Amino acid sequence: MGGTVVIKWGGGLITHKEHLCTVNSEVIDSLAAACSRSDKKLVIVHGAGSFGHMKAKKYRLAEGRVDGIFQNDAIAEVRSDMLELNDLVMQSLTKHGLHAQTFAPHTWAKGTGPKFEGELPVCDGVTVLFGDVVADSEREFGILSGDDIVFRYATELPDVERVVFAIGGVDGILKIPPARAGPEDLIEIWDPSMFFEGDHATEIDVTGGIGLKASRGAMIAEKGIEVTLVNGEYADRVLAAIEGRAVIGTRIVAGNP
Numbered sequence: 001m002g003g004t005v006v007i008k009w010g011g012g013l014i015t016h017k018e019h020l021c022t023v024n025s026e027v028i029d030s031l032a033a034a035c036s037r038s039d040k041k042l043v044i045v046h047g048a049g050s051f052g053h054m055k056a057k058k059y060r061l062a063e064g065r066v067d068g069i070f071q072n073d074a075i076a077e078v079r080s081d082m083l084e085l086n087d088l089v090m091q092s093l094t095k096h097g098l099h100a101q102t103f104a105p106h107t108w109a110k111g112t113g114p115k116f117e118g119e120l121p122v123c124d125g126v127t128v129l130f131g132d133v134v135a136d137s138e139r140e141f142g143i144l145s146g147d148d149i150v151f152r153y154a155t156e157l158p159d160v161e162r163v164v165f166a167i168g169g170v171d172g173i174l175k176i177p178p179a180r181a182g183p184e185d186l187i188e189i190w191d192p193s194m195f196f197e198g199d200h201a202t203e204i205d206v207t208g209g210i211g212l213k214a215s216r217g218a219m220i221a222e223k224g225i226e227v228t229l230v231n232g233e234y235a236d237r238v239l240a241a242i243e244g245r246a247v248i249g250t251r252i253v254a255g256n257p
């Protein structure tokens, strides 16, 4: 048994982002199969995609309590939609023989961003977490991204070997927007001194929030932990990345201090 690998399943990868609450079961099954073929201890954090972002945006949940908008039903709905997506992830993991346990963040985490409060739960098998609507002491509630959960697990568990961000639609961080990019535009090694062009960042953020992953990835790399971003539609790349083998994707490194 190897050390621990923290893996993010991007919401844009495991759901169909443009249609409310629609899941991409094929991708979930192929990710679960890849995870079951590794002997690493895994922490899996999944995103929201169409189970979270649409309602959260409509009711401005990321801003916390906003006067004049009735947000309570939306908070309950997004939490329940996330539990539904999580249930599908758990069923797939179980089907692939993995012993997994899930810990809904709204039951143990408070606050948003990388400094959220709460003791990180872990189990003996695969520990599963996800982006969620959590309580916040200043704004009453907010959206805790799975990318921040990845950062905290990667940097606080004692034996983390590497972090893998599995994303949808792109092979890694690209030099130009994905619509115009070819294989030669993949950035194989990225550090924070390599700024994104404005319209590049906006374009990619809309299709998968790659900006936050790059930033959290660099913060993790600073602590000496390997970080790789791969196209999660290819199960072989996901497995290679989990095991630290050479793979098509972007290796995120800390910049020169």
Ligand code: IPE
Residues within 6 Å of the ligand: 009, 010, 011, 012, 046, 047, 048, 049, 051, 052, 053, 056, 078, 082, 130, 131, 132, 133, 143, 144, 145, 146, 147, 208, 209
């Ligand atoms: C977002 O979590 C959570 C909600 C909108 C409820 P993430 O930031 O981890 O989700 P993705 O990966 O971008 O979909």
